[in-house]
Amino acid sequence: MIQAHVLSGDAGFLKRIRSGVFSGSVHSLFDRTINLHCREKEELFTIACVELDNGPNTLVTDRKRFQDLGIAVGDPVFVRDGELFIGQALALSWQQAKRWECKLPAYPVTDQKLRANVAVMKEYVAAHGKPGGLKKASSPVNAFEAEVSSLLGARTSQLYQSLALGRWSEACELAIGLVGLGPGLTPSGDDYLAGLFSVYHLPNAPCCLPYPFFEKFARETGQRTNEISYMMIKKAAVGHVRESIVSLLQAAIEGTAEEVIRSLDKVLSIGSSSGTDMTMGLISGVELQLETGGNVCLSKS
Structure with a gap:
């Protein structure tokens, strides 16, 4: 023993x-x-x-x-x-x-630093993120990989647009459609959603989603991916994510560019492309907050 x-x-x-x-x-x-x-x-x-x-x-x-x-x-x-x-x-x-305990940082009162740090993150992911999931490989291994990558890009773009317009019911269906899509033990679509959801659970976030969004999401995705990945997105749907994601959000909100890159390196090292996919979801979430922060992201539909 x-x-x-x-x-x-x-x-x-x-x-x-x-x-x-x-x-x-x-x-x-x-x-x-x-x-x-x-x-x-x-x-x-x-x-x-x-x-x-x-x-x-x-x-x-x-x-x-x-x-x-x-x-x-x-x-x-x-x-x-x-x-x-x-x-x-x-x-x-x-x-x-x-x-x-997972304690997410509060969304800032002023967003100038967050805007600047998101630009740093996007540039760094473009240069150092791992391809194969949401980040397209310059030379895909085969036609299937290229098709999956294109499908991930199209579906995440559709989800982004629905969230930006406040169509939460439509967005929930699109999020469900991402689950299980892509390579890896935790598929790229699942990783993207974990990063995205973390932002929507920040205290004082100006753009929110209603409880039924996450309730429906958790209820309808259990059979769409493996158990390990499902636990990740189920927890993310209630704002519980791993420490490295919390640290990256903290750095993005109040840190220097150097601190952001140090935290980002730790996330990018997760799995094959999982860390890159999570980061891209997190970036999407922050950009949605910055773009639509003056509006409440709730649908009338």
Whole structure:
């Protein structure tokens, strides 16, 4: 049995295991993450290696990797004697773990700095973002990749226009149509939406969406993508996103150009093109706030 320590974690996840109310099984295993299915809550929770950032339903440990530990999909997960056991291979202690909560920064009273920083982000993504998802590759691997990239561009553009016009019912259908579209464990359409939604949940954001938008979105997308990606967009739909996205929003709102680029580099390093796709969604969200901030983004339809 390997012993490891939780360094930090989602406050709700820590509260759950501290109360002893957590049991389930290993859902999936990767080099840097272990996903757990929680029987009590019917949600996925994640055990992450030390290199990853905090996030919803996530515990960050002092482990560098999780491969070759003897853990298998379906292994039981349970709390006992102050430790979280994953099969018969790994025991996690959490007594010294730091609590993390997703606290999005407030939208600024004046937007000059935000406008300038969004311009910095767009230029940086154009130069350093990873292609293959929303950012078109200069030389697509094949015709299918080129078609998917074009489809992503068209659908995100349609969604942007619907949101700009305040047609939330139409926009919700378009957002649902993006789910599951694109390459990756978390498809590009899902990543884009996670970034977009984070902006709409900023406290004091001038442009908002009604509760039924997110309620319908969460209700109708569960079968359109894989469980891991669904958990990401389900949480984003209530304003819960990973720490690196929060830090990027904070830098965009009040930081210098250098601080924005440092935060942006961390997001762009996520996955293959996931970080780039999230950033493009976040940029779209900010631009919508800047363009339509004087109006309430609610549809009459």
